[in-house]
Amino acid sequence: MREVVFTVVHEPGVNPVADLLADYPSARLRSLACHVTESTLWRVDRASGPTAALDELEDLAGARYFTDCLVRDGCDGDWETTVLDRTDGSLVLYSYWERTPDCDSIPHLAREHFGDGVVLDETWRGRRQQWRVLAPDGPVSAFIEDVQEVADADIEFERITDPDPEPDTELPPKQADALTTAVEAGYYETPREIETYELAEQLGIPGSTLSYRLRRAESWLARQYVQ
Structure with missing residues (x-):
């Protein structure tokens, strides 16, 4: 099992969800479930924080709720977000996304490099969107390079565990x-x-x-x- 932990740091004015969370430092968004195929993605997120933050996040549900898309100017894919539950301090959202050639996401890149069996965990505070990827096999370095080249944001890699039982005999x-x-x-x-x-x-x-x-x-x- 290999683990990659990294944070996507969004600049102001790029991602509306990041901008909203930055305005409410105590708010947090975390994935409860995330499933991905070659062309689709569906997930359940739980947000917690002040009522005002949850109200604004609920207003973003729909065309502007693209927590996964790595493209700066948004995504033209078919995206649907539905509110599953709402309390005073919690908001649960279900999202479904049909991928387009112009858009990419961390889950899709992880599936392409590691295949089925990838486990994804995401926690978002402010502009910092932390990902933890657990994968049974696959080239960690190639996945990292693709994330860096596709994401229009700063990437901070915090922990990478790669058994590498047979080191490369030649430099890639x-x-x-x-x-x-x-x-x-x-x-x-x-x-x-x-x-x-x-x-x-x-x-x-x-x-x-x-x-x-x-x-x-x-x-x-x-x-x-x-x-």
Whole structure:
């Protein structure tokens, strides 16, 4: 079993749910169930917090309640959200989403990389949407790179457990390319001749993706050295 824990940090004005939760620091949104197929997603969420926050969140249910879509400008998919239960301090929502080619989500990416049997847990406070992915098998590094490349937000990886019983005998191409470019550009010189963000722009990838590829490449080199 492999576990990946990371947080999607949404910028102001990008995701209406994130903006709402940021206005109410004591409010929280957590997934109670999340199921995904190749083309659909359905989930049950429970929100807790002040009455005003729940009122506004209930108003978002429908066309603007896209907690899973990673596309900045929203999603054109067929999305339906229904209120299942409402009390003074709690709101339970059911959502169903038919995926389109222009939209993607953490659950869909997880299923594509790990197959059936993926368990997803999500907790959202303010602009910080934390995901915990438990998967029986699959390439963790490839999943992470796809999340970084698709998500139009900052990604903070907090914990990654990958047994890796048979380490790669060769450095993966994307990591090798990042490492080669970094060396040639003077990234490892003292003092450093190029900053991370400049190197990322040169490669045409987000800075978080570059940092992750370099860390993995450095880890691979270290293992090769001590063998």
